[in-house]
Amino acid sequence: MGIAVKACACSLFHALLRAGEHLIDDNKEFSPSIHITIACVSHFTDPFGFESTRLHIPWTKVRKEQGEDVVWTRQQHPTCPRQALDEHIRINNPLPHEHLFSYTTTGQNGGRKSLHRQSFLSAYNKAATLASFSKVTGHCFRIGGTLEYLLRGHTFETVRELGRWDGDSFRRYLRRHAFVLSPRLHDIDNLHTKFLKHCAQQEILDKDIGAEVSRS
Template sequence: MNLSTANLQRIEEVLAHAWAKSTCKSYSSGLLVFHVFCDKKSIPEPQHAPASSLLMSSFVSTIAGAYAGQMITNYLYGVRAWQILHSVAWCLNEPEMEALLKAATNLALASSKRKKRQPYTINFITVLQENLNLDDPLDASVFACLTTTFYAAARVGKFTVRRLDIFDPHIHVKPSDKCHEEDRNGLAVTTFHIPRTKASVNGEDIYWARQDGPTDPEAAWDNHESVNQPPANGHLFAYHFKGGYRPLTKTKFLERLRSAAHDAGSTLEYLLRGLPFDVVKAKGRWASNVFTLYLWKHAQIMAPYMQATPQLHESFARYTMPPIR
């Protein structure tokens, strides 16, 4: 065919771009586990690739129960990707493998499965907002990101970065990627163009529209923009940090929300135990107006406790009654 060595190398170079970098990292773990399995079973090197259907079935069945089902699936596709990249034939007994992967999910240890998380609802987001300081750069960024991902029905990973040092304006969303448009019904929507995703090298557009109530993403964005003034070509949810800017990482985002959710639960718990309002307010570092709103919101829940403790009811009335003019 008169193909040079450079022509053949080019095939491999182009094929390498079929998988995102983050996917390759996950697949590399699968390759390691696969080769350890082969070494322990004394499988000769030439039989590692092309891997027979029987070998791959044995691999999956051997590690079933030791890893989560989805992880085993990723490991299998890691071996598949490596063989495709090196022009090695990939042939499986598909019905058998499909059944084995399903069985691996059923056999996974409970400890390998993530606990079900509380769903994010408008009410839950409202409670979180009450436990965030929207004048704080980080909290303003986190709440804007939360409402954006919620109303855009988008994955958090599309609006955050994995690490502080990997922000890339050609991949990650920026304030300059935000614009206002109208849908076919003439309704105003805010559009964010994600420059690049795993599924599309040309990126994708994600939308939300203004909402009524405290979870309005437009109000949250306006607050973030006012508090942080994120650079046009910086990260969309960059926030002020020690005289500079930090892109919002997924880890920091989830960490702050967990803390806010914990504070929301612990504050009510302390009040229900009858702790004096002054003590709870000081412990939670609540501003006066925010703490009063919190008490009003949970007055119905606290009513039985206040009725049983007259001093608590008197204290509640003192905190929530409007000042005499």
């Protein structure tokens, strides 16, 4: 199970995914029309020779049954999603009719299981506690991935596209999580200043729009 949890966590983080786009809700069963399978995974090489991985999410909060594609690349880091996924596939061998992050259990009740949200978070947070890290919720991977790409110097527009935010929803998202992001940006003055300025400008814009709506 640990290998499946790691592969899922790395993918959530680097693709800025919502937890429900990789995990199965605890009160639901696996369905290939909704949940990701190994058939949803493909690899491609861009014109510059860089290999990337494309994941097709069959059903998303925004696009519903149309689904959406997300992309991540290899990383020179222990959280490399490609390395983690390859290891998971090699060890757990998810079949075409199974959840991508299915795994084999051991013991008297051993068998094949899909990775559900609560099982994932429980296993992840157990490991985090042992490593003296803070516990997380499902949305923390999306927040953390956003911060990671901003700290790397990627533009807000690039991160918005990667996270698949429409219109002004990304700006609202940044303001909502500013208390999480801002303290970790202090050591990078230019980015920190730009981040706070971006949030402040959007706050003023929202107030102006609200005022206009009230007068109309």
